Amino acid sequence: MEETNDTLCVGIDLGTSRSSISASNGERHVIDSYVGWPVDMVARKLIQKPILVGREALDSRSMLDLRRPMERGLIKDGSKKDEEAVQEILRHLITQTGLKQKNKTRSKVRAVVGVPAEAFRNSKQRLRSAMEGVADSVMLVSEPFAVAYGLEALLHALIIDIGAGTADFCVMQGRYPTEEDQRTLPNAGDSIDEQLLKLVREHHPEAQTSIHMIREWKEKWSFVGEAKQPVLVSVPVKGKATDLDITAEMRAACESILAPVCETMLDLLTRVEPEYQAKVRNNVILAGGTSLIVGLSQAIENALAELGGGHATVVKDPVFAGSDGGLAIAQDASSSDWEKLSL
16 A cells, blocks of 8 residues: 555554544544444444444434444453444444545554453454454553553552543553552443433332443433432333432442442552652542542542551543553654564
């Protein structure tokens, strides 16, 4: 393929629920991590497209073989269709930047993609395979490290990146983080959804609910601690729209991640060199869509009191913090960095 001398650098946060891209040409986009294929000839006639991606796929899910191909931040095991879906998401994101994939003189694409902090090597290899034909050079880095790099929080900081699939932790000590500096937990947005669905069905068995409804409620009403207002939702009960108060269920579901997240945070902090622990405690940074839960940063600070107190903040732009960081890495990395970090 004939190529120009131009290079498009991109950072990609390939998420379980949403995926974002930040590009060196100034483009930034986010899509829902869904892909769907028409299930039959009727669906094909109505949709008039061979494939749908993002919100368009989610909204048309009754007519599609709908895939949410990422699970706990990585491609689901055991399905070629999910691998195809991930590749479609990546192609769609790249195309959103304005790059024409079929243009024979297209720019080279250098992509940095965030993965869970403790991703297994074979899982990373599957993701690298999905990037073939989408990017010319690929670097995989841990998601919280990408956030830290974009924020320039590279020394005496603890990043807690809580997305849909995983909660990822990374202590930054002025160098590339080691395995000992990082953790990954499954206690994140999806686990809250599962818990909320279970509680609503237990306490309101007559209500007709779905996981998609649950996710919408969580994104609108999630909180920990004392509720500032009741969480009232409308659901069908025997076909009739009925208002339900799910305040208690929402609080319990959201607070289900607090214990494991706080325990992991405290464990990592105690492993920091003792003279630096106070600095790191006072520079805890929350990122990821689930970091937007009302009251979460205060709950984190309450846990830090066990070690003498600390300060937790939420990044200004959780949607693009990971992809912005990936873009910064792609632009700053030397050839030797690409060789080292692309393994």
